[in-house]
Amino acid sequence: MKPEVGLETTLSNSSPQERQQEHLTHGLILFDSRYSVIGFEPLLYGNVDSAFLYRREIIKAALDADASAVITAHYPRDGNLNPDKTDIALIKGLEASLEAINVRLVDHLIICGTESVSFAEQGLLK
Structure with a gap:
């Protein structure tokens, strides 16, 4: 199940020309203990x-x-939805850091256009 909070729209509305300029590449959705955004x-x-x-x-x-x-979540600069070794290492390190402060990393999404890849669905998170 993927969250429906409009993040895909936020990250995917840029044209190829706009991608040459500065745009949002990473986002964070925050939840309370009941998983309400x-x-x-x-x-x-x-x-x-x-x-x-x-x-x-x-x-x-x-x-x-x-x-x-x-x-x-992040929007890959090269448009590749497949997590690479750097993505996996960064997110696993982040998961461990968040765990140390009792915050659960529910998922990391790679979003490109209307498609996305979920680390949780791929078994890349605890």
């Missing part, structure tokens, strides 16, 4: 050449919102 945080803006994401920004956003769970 309590917020959305755009985490990172970048362009096709560069985008960097820092775990501490996600942890800070989760703590600031008093979130019990989160879903992260």
Whole structure:
């Protein structure tokens, strides 16, 4: 089951020309202990050449919102929906960091256009 909070629209409405400019590449959906959405945080803006994401920004956003769970998502710069080794390592490290502060990483989504890949559905998360 994929969340229906409009994230795909947020991340996929850019034209090829707009993708050359800065746009949202990573987002965070925040949940309370009952898994009700309590917020959305755009985490990172970048362009096709560069985008960097820092775990501490996600942890800070989760703590600031008093979130019990989160879903992260990103729009791949190259349009490839398949998670690569870097994606997997980053998300597994993030999952461990969030676990240390009692916040559950429910899923990480790679979104491109109207298609998406779920780390949870692929068994890449605990």
